[in-house]
Amino acid sequence: MSHIAIVGAGLIGRAWAFVFARSGFDVRVWDRDAQVLQRLDADIEAMIQQTAPFGQAGPDPQATASRIRAAATLEEALSGADLVQESGPEVIDIKRELFARLDAVADASTVLASSSSALLASSFAAGLPGAARCLVGHPVNPPHLVPVVEISPAPFTSPEVTARARDIYARAGQVPVMMKREIDGFVLNRLQAVVLAESLRLIEQGYVDVQGLDDTIRHGLGRRWAFMGPMETINLNAPGGAADYLGRYGQMMAGLARTSARDEAFTSTGAEMVAAAFAGLSTPETVRARQNWRDTELAALARHLGDRAAQSHTQE
Amino acid sequence: MSHIAIVGAGLIGRAWAFVFARSGFDVRVWDRDAQVLQRLDADIEAMIQQTAPFGQAGPDPQATASRIRAAATLEEALSGADLVQESGPEVIDIKRELFARLDAVADASTVLASSSSALLASSFAAGLPGAARCLVGHPVNPPHLVPVVEISPAPFTSPEVTARARDIYARAGQVPVMMKREIDGFVLNRLQAVVLAESLRLIEQGYVDVQGLDDTIRHGLGRRWAFMGPMETINLNAPGGAADYLGRYGQMMAGLARTSARDEAFTSTGAEMVAAAFAGLSTPETVRARQNWRDTELAALARHLGDRAAQSHTQE
16 A cells, blocks of 8 residues: 655645645654644644535545544654655755655665655755755645645756656545646646736735725636636647747737736735735734635635546546 | 616627616617617616626516617617617728717717727817717726626716716616726726737747636736726735835836837747647637636626625624
8 A cells, every 4th residue: 555654744734634635645753743643633633624524525524534644753653655745944055954864764665755845856855865855845725725746856856756656646536736846836836926026016006905906816817727727728728729829919918027016015004005904804813714715715716626537538 | 767878789889888787777679770779678688697797787688678668760769868888890081970970969968988998088079069978988898797897988088978878877876986097908908018019028928828828817916906906906915005015016016117028029930839828719709618617717807896795894
């Protein structure tokens, strides 16, 4: 039976444990903070309560829970693991030290993957004896409700390891996206960054308010992007497909991009305007309650999209 | 009873007719091409067939159809209309001439709205006797399945007219977004343009392939953006809300935006790479079949999101 080790059991780490366990993997979880491990069972149970009504806790939710076990030591967690999903702090020195330790402890055949969103594998795994088995597997928060995983190998990562990671994530029901070269922010955060920059600029310069900006995505672009990407979107917006679209509208779009905002849009004024729009929703308690709403909606959407995909598959 | 006039009954115009009719408005449609008007009933019937199974054709789909009538003349279509939704070609000379005619024919109290995505009201309505009643009400294609409408008044548009347009779109079940100043591309196409630019760059420079790019949105960012905007998204990504998020991650995001792509990303090589990824899906027939799939998925998603919103409202 395949076995996954989770190192670091914060929000991301324990959601990873849930992802793998609901797909049939045995999962061992380690965290240097023993209190985090003591809360693990209760945290997993809360995830089951939230997602099982939408069919997102695996075919047998209690079996999902039973496949997750806290490990007393890092060595116990790693022994025999196919893949380690490291989900520790985003601090380069900590990440380097932790990967050196993982590389020293893990079996030779174990893939070492980091959930890092900001650090590249080449920055924290260079020079390790097992550098070739290290890469980034960047999830979106929360990974059990948003399936994409950006797989970003360093130049020194073995292609065989990269392929193995992809296979494991796919077996876990995630959607692996293969980065062919490293770049800061990978794909997802680069796309998020350009949207944030242009959004903040339009808000700060008084073109639209925060609610209007959010409505434009939520009731506009986001309706299509929930089930097809921006490239397929343009492929359907001209009779001859994407090339036809770019021929007809490419110069117009390029003109808009030419005057788009970049880093200068991240001003304190813009931040204050956004914060003001969420004035009643900016304490840890209110944010947590709203995150809970978000996660319930993500679970409901995952079921909806899963049902639609199954139906479309049946009809083919 | 309120009455809407649709001028130009192409893809966008007839979808507008459907939007207003299913919400109880009487709709009169005029097109300078008589053949387009002859097909109108069949086109509306096709929209009903596709959307009624998902509850998106109004409480009584046949009543929706019966509220839409082709008008023999522009004068007949406009007589007594609360709002004219102009959906003609995006050519400045045609738009100017058409608005002059609309302004000459329409009752003094009628709002004149254009579906224009590329032309600003200040460019085609300036100098008209009724310039103050002209604005843009920019929909997304197809408006009966994607509810946002960007309302962009010119500096000379009366605030009272802008408020009236917002009220009419809201009564029609759309989500009006108020632009407070004109800008090329409004909000939606500016956000789409920055995503396209960065996407094309990442593809052309070999970081990710077209499928991986689309998966990153579809199975990543798009999951959240289907029911909340990018500003609420960041408000939930830090315990203290958006200000906390921008304090923690703003510099990282600004760094990504600093190196983002602009108009230089719209190259013929990039276009060819995208076109190659949709090689089997780039003829009018295959694109039309896939648009049909898209519209069915949009209708299913509209029902899902409507059901979720109704449930959340009940629970409050």
